[in-house]
Amino acid sequence: MEHVGQAIASERKIAGLSQRQLAARSNYSLSLIKAVEQGREPASPGFVAAVAAALRVDPDRLQGTPYLETLAEDGPLEGLAELRAVLAEGSYVQPLEPPSRPELRASLAAVEAALHNDRTRRAMALLPTLIRQLYGAAAQARTDSERAEAYEILCAAYVAAENACCRLGYSSLTALVLDRLDWAASHIDDTCYAVRSLMKRSRLLMAHGSTEVALTLVDRGLDMVPGDSEGERALRGYGNLRGAIVAARGLRLDLAENYIDHARQIAAPMKHESNLYTTDFGPGNVEVHACAVELEAGDPSKAAKDGAALHLPADMAAPRAGHHWQDNARAWLMSGKPDKALVALNKARAVAPQQTRLHPAVRETLHGIAAAQRRQSDSLLGFAAWLGAPL
Template identity: 75%
Template sequence: MGTHVGQALAAERKVAGLDQRQLANRAGYSLSMIKAVEQGREVASPGFIAAVSRVLAIDPDRLLGTPFLDALEEDGPLAGLAELRAVLTEGAYVQPIDPPPDAELARELVAVETALRNDRTRRALAALPELLRKAHGAVQMAADDTARARAYELLCAAYIAAEGACCRLGYSSLTALVLERLDTAATHTPDSAYAVRSLVKRSRLLMAHGSTDVAMSLVDRGIGLVPGDTESERVLRGYAHLRGAIVAARGRRLELARDHIIEARALARRMGHESDLYTTDFGPGNVEVHACAVELEAGDPGKAAHDGAALVLPADMAAPRAGHHWQDNARAWLMAGKYDRALAALNKARAAAPQQTRLHPSVRETVYGIAAAQRRQSDSLLGFAHWIGAGL
């Protein structure tokens, strides 16, 4: 079998000089859970990975093994990655290039956002470095304050797209750099939406490192920035409530997580679609997806499995959002001991968002978990494992 999180955890624990009981006590998990994860009998949840990584003082990527370079290389060179690194490293001194007219630059942004929404992350990444340099050029060449604010809004949106691409491809170490640039750009636009997006996205990064209290404080600040009742404000507030639900669940505050779902559901009830405003993907379907995710993280995995399987996802839901739901549903079925249903959910994730599914660490861990629980691997499981590059 290929390397799973548990094997990496055991190695890092020994380097840190801790036995299993010491790690369990410091991470706030049971000794049996530590043993089960290390032996591959239990799938490591994102919350578990964040907690043990914090105790071991390592980046969570060390345990996850991301990015999955072998899988990425099978599909050819990752165009745009080196240039995006250069743009981010240049920081405040980024070298701009002359922008096209505003309308053309806006179309280039929409093309990147559409690629991300349709699970074409490689395509988006290839276009992002030039888009960012053009957006910086638009800021520098703006003729007046109005044009400059408009250019900064486009720059913020481009950095938001860059954060999404880095996360999906497994380059989470780049997201802190992206968020620094987004934070700066957001201060130059009067539209609070970009400050909200910046706060909520940083909460995701903090959550991955186990800082759920700080992450929740940023979510609360984001919600406070959009007190009005316009459609865009409701969408942004609902988007922040959904992140709040996951942060609270990750921090094992189930009632608070459910309260955030209730607030988001009330906002979504007035909508008849999944909104693409500010690329939030907020809507009634996304609320129910998050309700299942809350149960998986901190509530009842069996309920998450059954409720998630029964969901009829809206046709206008973004492909990666749908794919992520089926990834979660697979993990829930695995925890419920229904291995065939777990594999079926993984195949639904593959159908909805193949690029994302192939590169997401939770998919790999679910595959390892199914394999560890079964005496004999089916051809369908072996085929899926081969597709994601996980040897069984």
């Protein structure tokens, strides 16, 4: 299995850089560059972003995403080609005859439920038709309120599309999706979808190492949340969690913890994980993010122990729970506990198998476990075979 370090070494040589020069350009130590290239250390998302920027290549190129062979094992990815066509049409989307408003909302609910339950392929298959129908609904609206409702549902559909593209490894499409989300959000009075777009764009910028710009978008979005309804509180809390991860990725631990504190205050009175504006915000998600902050910018051993002790709420979205266990696996590996890392990966597999098979960090962690173990165990080989990434 090729790991990110091997891809970095290849791209570095193509660029004519020494390991020392790459270390200087990426602001990481020479010893870490060597360790990642040799497979002795897993490449963290922040490391990948910094090195990709230094090499002037897309992070996906280093990670090898999307994993086409793994995706093909479950058959053709329905909806992807159609979504690409919709995005290529830009503001000239060819509409479809829309069903009734309740049917459109039911279709959106089906997409969001599929994403919540780790059925991303199902969401992708449904999205292009729904988007075209919503353009049709906006064009045929007889009143301003009907038109605004169509654009509101369209905003939510684009939010779902960005999510699906990220999970399936097609992050190169997300900038186009967010441009269309910005356009749709400009047609409604509710600023919350504009906020949602800013937060999602901050994630995209973070993946390219632009953490300072990403933080400005987070703060701009937080300033735009207008009121104190349940949905607005969830959106404000979600924005603080996004800020925490961006700050942690920029190695600004104090700022990241400040965002976590604000999010924890908002979540304190909540009794559930809210899916309003598909934020998945709640007390459980705050503690998941607190562990992620510790992993990115603090003490990996603390992140590993605290993360393993968390009792995730039953209503937490499956991919969110899966991502926590993926992070927990990386934390255990960084703490020198490869066996515990493999246990955490299997927890991620149990709760969110589709996302776990397609997340780049899982393959990096798996390779790190293999490098750390003196003898490859049957459980490790079995996980690798399931992942479609033979060691």
